[in-house]
Amino acid sequence: YPSQHGGTAEMAPEPDGEAVKKPQLNAGEAETRPFSPFDAAFRGKDITKMTAQEFFDIIKGPTKSPEGEKRATSFKPRSTDVLTVTTPKTGQTWLLAMLRKLSLGKDYKDVDAKLATTASGEGDGVPWLEHAKSVSNIYDEQPGAFRVYKSHLKLSQVRHMIAENPDTKFFTCLRQPHDVALSFFRHMRGMYVERVAGGDATLFDSTFTVNDFAKVDLGYEQNLKEWLSVRHLPNVKVLFYEETLAEPAASLRDIAEFVGVALDAELEKQTLDATDYNVMSSSNVFMNVFPGGGTYGKGRESLSKQAGDDIDQRWAAVVEPGTGASSYEALYEQINGKPFPFKESASGTCSNDGLQLLTSACC
Numbered sequence: 001y002p003s004q005h006g007g008t009a010e011m012a013p014e015p016d017g018e019a020v021k022k023p024q025l026n027a028g029e030a031e032t033r034p035f036s037p038f039d040a041a042f043r044g045k046d047i048t049k050m051t052a053q054e055f056f057d058i059i060k061g062p063t064k065s066p067e068g069e070k071r072a073t074s075f076k077p078r079s080t081d082v083l084t085v086t087t088p089k090t091g092q093t094w095l096l097a098m099l100r101k102l103s104l105g106k107d108y109k110d111v112d113a114k115l116a117t118t119a120s121g122e123g124d125g126v127p128w129l130e131h132a133k134s135v136s137n138i139y140d141e142q143p144g145a146f147r148v149y150k151s152h153l154k155l156s157q158v159r160h161m162i163a164e165n166p167d168t169k170f171f172t173c174l175r176q177p178h179d180v181a182l183s184f185f186r187h188m189r190g191m192y193v194e195r196v197a198g199g200d201a202t203l204f205d206s207t208f209t210v211n212d213f214a215k216v217d218l219g220y221e222q223n224l225k226e227w228l229s230v231r232h233l234p235n236v237k238v239l240f241y242e243e244t245l246a247e248p249a250a251s252l253r254d255i256a257e258f259v260g261v262a263l264d265a266e267l268e269k270q271t272l273d274a275t276d277y278n279v280m281s282s283s284n285v286f287m288n289v290f291p292g293g294g295t296y297g298k299g300r301e302s303l304s305k306q307a308g309d310d311i312d313q314r315w316a317a318v319v320e321p322g323t324g325a326s327s328y329e330a331l332y333e334q335i336n337g338k339p340f341p342f343k344e345s346a347s348g349t350c351s352n353d354g355l356q357l358l359t360s361a362c363c
Contacts, residue, residue: 039196072157087218094275100144166234177220181303
């Protein structure tokens with residue numbers, strides 16, 4: 001679809017059925033809550049006259065409040081708490097599901113909704129620390145052995161928390177920036193189509209392409225750069241999405257060791273089964289996990305050359321000067337001292353040991 005805001009590449013194809021997922025309530029959430037606060041946010045607004053940034057600003061509206069951010073930045077975690085603090089679309093939903101399952105353990109039943117972020121600030125899903133509706137429940141007890149939190153705060157907003165709470169565990173996720181752009185586009189499309197447009201993608205698809213949302217600066221490169229400066233701290237874990245994608249079992253063991261969970265064979269199997277991409281993308285609980293995602297390399301393929309180059313230029317301006325790494329893949333190899341998990345094949349698809357990537361990760 002041509003974009004009204006520049007860029008001519010076709011929209012990344014979406015699998016059939018992607019636009020019909022409906023939000024599922026977590027246990028304890030009121031059955032009478034409004035279907036979508038996003039519908040009210042877009043009421044009377046013409047998206048065909050918006051830039052992607054303006055569209056994103058409206059999407060963020062129902063989730064943000066000054067009170068929520070103030071409460072989040074002054075949060076006093078327990079020594080046993082685990083906080084995931086990331087920029088959007090880097091694999092946080094996948095990580096949260098793994099952490100919550102590790103917290104619940106292998107004998108806990110009825111885990112599906114408990115692995116996802118709570119949509120209303122109520123119930124027993126994972127709390128979003130600074131969410132407008134989470135200001136009243138972030139100190140509540142949670143099911144499982146330890147509490148787990150989601151946040152999109154900047155490192156500068158939680159750096160004091162890391163320093164003052166040396167036993168509290170902090171995670172962030174890094175992901176190939178072109179894939180972040182594609183996942184961000186899919187998420188914006190899904191949010192509008194499913195929660196505002198009643199499943200009809202026509203208006204969104206005739207207005208925006210992935211290239212438009214690639215122009216939105218999520219602060220990813222700056223956040224990556226800042227987190228690298230604290231990765232040596234014993235209570236900080238920096239995860240590379242692609243490493244977990246390539247070796248989910250090995251990554252799960254590493255995550256479990258970091259949070260102090262004894263991972264036996266049965267708990268490992270249950271956790272990998274519950275957080276398999278096909279399971280999560282087919283569940284109405286995980287509203288930001290869409291069929292056809294969970295891959296490496298599709299981002300660059302989906303973007304126009306100009307949009308891809310713009311992302312490369314952001315990297316060159318923000319990350320490369322301080323690290324010497326000319327690309328995300330080079331940064332991975334520099335930090336980990338081993339080859340990047342995936343390589344581009346002659347056909348242009350990205351593979352690991354010759355297998356095209358299709359599953360086992362989260363958008």
